[in-house]
Amino acid sequence: MPSSDNYESVVGKASAEIASFAGRDKRLIDRFHHALHTTPALVPLIVLVTAIIIFGLALGTRFFSPFALTLILQQVQIVGIVAAAQSLVILTKGIDLSVGAIAVISSVVMGQFAFRYGLPPGFAVVCGLALGTAIGALNGWLVAQMKLPPFIVTLGMWQIVLAANFLYSQNETIRSQEIAEQAPLLQIMGAKFEVGGAVFTLGVVFMVLLVMVLAFVLKHTAWGRHVYAVGDDPEAAELAGVDVKRTLISVYALAGLICAFAGWALIGRIGSVSPTSGQLLNIESITAVVIGGISLFGGRGSILGTFFGALIVGVFTLGLRLAGADAQWTFLLIGVLIIAAVAVDQWIRKVAA
Amino acid sequence: MEPILKGRGLVKRYGRVTALDSCDFDLMPGEILAVIGDNGAGKSSLIKAVSGAVIPDEGTVTLEGKEVRFASPIEAREAGIETVYQTLAMSPALSIADNMFMGREIRKPGWRGKWLRQLDRAAMEKMARDKLTELGLMTIQNINQAVETLSGGQRQGVAVARAAAFGSKVIILDEPTAALGVKESRKVLELIQDVKSRGIPIILISHNMPHVFEVADRIHVHRLGKRLCVIDPKDYTMSDAVAFMTGAKDAPEAA
Numbered sequence: 199m200p201s202s203d204n205y206e207s208v209v210g211k212a213s214a215e216i217a218s219f220a221g222r223d224k225r226l227i228d229r230f231h232h233a234l235h236t237t238p239a240l241v242p243l244i245v246l247v248t249a250i251i252i253f254g255l256a257l258g259t260r261f262f263s264p265f266a267l268t269l270i271l272q273q274v275q276i277v278g279i280v281a282a283a284q285s286l287v288i289l290t291k292g293i294d295l296s297v298g299a300i301a302v303i304s305s306v307v308m309g310q311f312a313f314r315y316g317l318p319p320g321f322a323v324v325c326g327l328a329l330g331t332a333i334g335a336l337n338g339w340l341v342a343q344m345k346l347p348p349f350i351v352t353l354g355m356w357q358i359v360l361a362a363n364f365l366y367s368q369n370e371t372i373r374s375q376e377i378a379e380q381a382p383l384l385q386i387m388g389a390k391f392e393v394g395g396a397v398f399t400l401g402v403v404f405m406v407l408l409v410m411v412l413a414f415v416l417k418h419t420a421w422g423r424h425v426y427a428v429g430d431d432p433e434a435a436e437l438a439g440v441d442v443k444r445t446l447i448s449v450y451a452l453a454g455l456i457c458a459f460a461g462w463a464l465i466g467r468i469g470s471v472s473p474t475s476g477q478l479l480n481i482e483s484i485t486a487v488v489i490g491g492i493s494l495f496g497g498r499g500s501i502l503g504t505f506f507g508a509l510i511v512g513v514f515t516l517g518l519r520l521a522g523a524d525a526q527w528t529f530l531l532i533g534v535l536i537i538a539a540v541a542v543d544q545w546i547r548k549v550a551a
Numbered sequence: 552m553e554p555i556l557k558g559r560g561l562v563k564r565y566g567r568v569t570a571l572d573s574c575d576f577d578l579m580p581g582e583i584l585a586v587i588g589d590n591g592a593g594k595s596s597l598i599k600a601v602s603g604a605v606i607p608d609e610g611t612v613t614l615e616g617k618e619v620r621f622a623s624p625i626e627a628r629e630a631g632i633e634t635v636y637q638t639l640a641m642s643p644a645l646s647i648a649d650n651m652f653m654g655r656e657i658r659k660p661g662w663r664g665k666w667l668r669q670l671d672r673a674a675m676e677k678m679a680r681d682k683l684t685e686l687g688l689m690t691i692q693n694i695n696q697a698v699e700t701l702s703g704g705q706r707q708g709v710a711v712a713r714a715a716a717f718g719s720k721v722i723i724l725d726e727p728t729a730a731l732g733v734k735e736s737r738k739v740l741e742l743i744q745d746v747k748s749r750g751i752p753i754i755l756i757s758h759n760m761p762h763v764f765e766v767a768d769r770i771h772v773h774r775l776g777k778r779l780c781v782i783d784p785k786d787y788t789m790s791d792a793v794a795f796m797t798g799a800k801d802a803p804e805a806a
Contacts, residue, residue: 235697419668420656423649430642437640439625439654497644 234546238491238499241542242506245489245535249510253517260520264396274512275401276301276467278505279460280479281486282408283453285504288487289416290429290449291496292341292348296333297457298479299359304330305461306363309372309471312381319381327458333359334454338447356480367473374469388466401463408456409505416501425449429496485532486511489539493547510535553616555580555752556601556632556721561610563596570596571607572776578721578754583747585755585763585784588773588796594756595725597773601754602634602723603627615720625654631720637729639710643699648672648679650698651713682716683709686745704735708742715746722746723754728762740766760789772796 254262311322416422490507492499558576603621658664794800
């Protein structure tokens with residue numbers, strides 16, 4: 199071998215060890231940083247517990263009672279379900295602005311199919327769920343196959359679906375009483391049951407189950423790992439053997455299905471089928487996701503974080519209302535939380551040294 | 552001896568640009584074949600043609616005596632041709648084990664794997680740990696740490712281990728030392744020798760002549776879209792090789 203490459207031989211003999219980092223600095227802040235890096239749901243959990251403790255101390259049993267605490271669950275159930283769908287999409291570095299519209303049109307289809315066409319309520323519900331899934335799949339197809347930016351696709355879909363919703367329903371509300379008499383299945387998600395002062399609805403149970411199932415699927419199935427990989431770096435995922443397009447389409451379709459379930463839960467919550475309901479679901483779901491610590495840059499965060507994020511909003515809303523504060527304080531504080539959450543996300547994304 | 556991977560008369564045109572001009576290519580079993588060439592000579596196109604990333608307009612690729620036509624890198628990988636890309640193709644936020652098994656996860660046996668489609672994390676972590684240990688890479692303490700917390704050399708090591716882990720027949724390494732420091736390059740070169748000692752042939756694309764001359768058994772010199780010559784690093788100097796690939800010197804008659 200020519201002598202010109204001998205400069206390396208010295209290094210070769212010097213050390214048989216692979217270049218490795220110095221041991222981790224065990225200062226408390228670094229360990230905390232590391233814990234946050236590996237368990238992203240920790241921040242919203244801490245905020246949630248702190249908020250519950252503070253409101254509990256300030257308001258006493260008015261807030262810190264099974265009734266009030268489960269009331270929070272009831273109030274956040276719709277947002278919680280929609281935010282679960284939003285989480286999936288945001289994990290793939292996307293965003294879904296059409297979630298609220300999908301939820302509403304699905305609830306309208308369930309109502310109108312049952313009442314306008316007199317179809318069996320069970321079949322009407324299935325049709326509503328199918329429609330939500332189909333709209334989601336169309337979003338996914340436009341994003342994955344046509345390579346359009348998710349923001350644009352879902353901004354357009356939001357308008358299209360909302361307009362279709364008003365045109366189809368002729369802006370007509372189906373009254374709660376009629377539903378209760380003729381198609382109680384539509385309201386079943388609002389069915390209440392009590393456990394020692396704590397009041398739950400089927401919608402709440404559904405939300406909790408959904409979060410648990412999604413947490414399992416994201417962590418323990420290949421599909422879940424692929425969702426993260428696609429959000430992290432789609433080209434790398436593709437080269438590593440992930441079917442990126444199929445993963446994206448399935449994520450948007452599943453988000454659509456979950457939103458349709460939210461639409462069903464919405465009927466249970468408000469009693470009636472109203473095409474004008476759920477207008478704030480987009481923003482509220484994104485808020486829950488962001489406060490829950492899911493990175494808008496994709497690939498980081500957990501569904502549990504979103505759940506905590508939704509609960510944080512619920513705790514602030516109810517707590518401040520019970521304290522007699524102006525509702526604007528709630529919005530102000532949530533605004534602060536959103537910015538703080540993103541700042542924390544940036545800090546966490548810095549790799550622990 | 553019959554080549555394990557063979558290209559004959561490969562042609563690839565991009566519009567009016569001819570990237571491969573009826574190019575031949577041979578990889579013998581168990582060897583390290585370096586592919587060198589100037590920028591734009593068509594090295595990447597050649598490698599992409601045999602690894603399924605581009606479909607050649609003309610010509611044939613033969614793997615173990617059977618003609619193959621890959622429509623995607625995934626198909627090539629299924630046939631046993633693993634490519635370690637310069638970008639490494641890893642998801643930074645996911646763990647080493649997750650990355651090693653990305654796209655070919657192992658499911659739990661029994662109903663939990665079948666009905667819940669639950670992954671067998673323990674098995675995947677064990678296999679990942681074993682593979683890294685075999686290749687002398689267990690200075691990585693934790694198989695569950697995120698890939699982004701690894702150094703450049705360690706990442707390269709994980710990418711090579713992933714390629715070597717799945718019973719592959721051919722490993723293609725694209726500029727494996729380009730982004731690394733001297734010490735880490737050394738480790739990766741040792742890793743390449745280690746993989747070779749397991750009998751897996753390697754195609755090494757590199758601009759680094761000292762590295763090429765150190766590890767390669769034969770050097771494929773690529774020029775103007777075709778194979779100019781194949782030289783033995785023991786018979787020629789680095790300046791000869793550079794002269795061949797830039798056209799400063801005529802190619803030797805018999806390769």
